[in-house]
Amino acid sequence: MAEGPLRTAGIFVAACVCGVASGLFGIGGGVLLVPLLVLVFAFAQHRAQGTSLIALIPPTGVLAFAAYAKAGYVSWKTGLLLVPGVFVGGIVGGWLAKRLEPRRMRQVFAGLMFALGAWQAVGAWWG
Amino acid sequence: MTTLIVLLLGLGVGVLVGLLGIGGGVVLVPALVYLLHMDQHLAQGTSLFILLPPVGLGALREYWKQGHVDLRAGIFCALGMLIGGYLGGLIAVPLASRELKGLFGCFLMLAAVLLWRKPQPPREQTTSTAEEAAHG
Numbered sequence: 001m002a003e004g005p006l007r008t009a010g011i012f013v014a015a016c017v018c019g020v021a022s023g024l025f026g027i028g029g030g031v032l033l034v035p036l037l038v039l040v041f042a043f044a045q046h047r048a049q050g051t052s053l054i055a056l057i058p059p060t061g062v063l064a065f066a067a068y069a070k071a072g073y074v075s076w077k078t079g080l081l082l083v084p085g086v087f088v089g090g091i092v093g094g095w096l097a098k099r100l101e102p103r104r105m106r107q108v109f110a111g112l113m114f115a116l117g118a119w120q121a122v123g124a125w126w127g
Numbered sequence: 128m129t130t131l132i133v134l135l136l137g138l139g140v141g142v143l144v145g146l147l148g149i150g151g152g153v154v155l156v157p158a159l160v161y162l163l164h165m166d167q168h169l170a171q172g173t174s175l176f177i178l179l180p181p182v183g184l185g186a187l188r189e190y191w192k193q194g195h196v197d198l199r200a201g202i203f204c205a206l207g208m209l210i211g212g213y214l215g216g217l218i219a220v221p222l223a224s225r226e227l228k229g230l231f232g233c234f235l236m237l238a239a240v241l242l243w244r245k246p247q248p249p250r251e252q253t254t255s256t257a258e259e260a261a262h263g
Binding site for chain 2: 008011012013014015016017018019020021022023024025026027028029030031032033034035036037039041043044046047048049050051052053054055056057058059060061062063064065066067068069070071073074075076078079081082083084085086087088089090091092093094095096097098100105106107109110111113114116117118119120121122123124125
């Protein structure tokens with residue numbers, strides 16, 4: 001894999017776009033970063049996922065979070081209850097990812113996500 | 128009861144975090160909206176809150192052991208996401224909840240298409256076994 005400065009700059013710009021999505025939609029951004037690394041920067045699937053997880057270790061959403069918190073848009077109690085589950089689940093998922101051929105799993109997930117997105121968009125604008 | 132639902136929800140989201148290398152917010156936000164009847168803004172803020180601690184650290188360890196990590200690219204991604212995230216937050220907060228919910232839905236559909244599309248790997252003999260394992 002070439003490590004040119006142009007490629008690095010490209011990855012940085014792509015990550016900025018993922019960051020906007022992260023702040024705008026309250027997500028980690030990995031769901032956009034992983035496919036971009038694979039499709040645009042030719043990462044292998046596992047490597048893209050591992051790299052995305054690295055990018056999610058520092059609190060990259062902290063500035064976005066501050067904007068939400070200032071506006072009162074945070075449920076602290078629910079958040080605290082979710083953290084341990086996500087952490088433990090993450091270990092299980094990482095262990096599973098080594099053992100599964102992740103393509104089918106990803107496609108099932110993408111299908112579900114598409115349906116969920118369509119449901120939410122229709123519900124918001126035509127519900 | 129709600130506490131139990133929230134704990135289990137966290138576990139389910141966590142499995143996806145490890146399996147797909149994502150933050151998990153993309154599943155968590157709709158789950159908070161539909162299961163716990165949160166407002167769209169509140170769900171998104173809460174999702175950002177749980178992403179503050181390194182919840183993916185356990186999953187990362189598994190990838191690290193296999194050498195599936197590009198540290199340098201990861202650092203640049205983190206920087207880009209920090210800056211982009213600030214802009215995204217500024218855009219989202221003043222939006223009407225209804226608009227934000229609709230936009231979120233459109234984003235999910237786009238991300239789903241991107242996630243689905245990828246260069247076809249060579250056909251593998253083990254695919255059917257992996258599929259059974261995934262479903263079983």
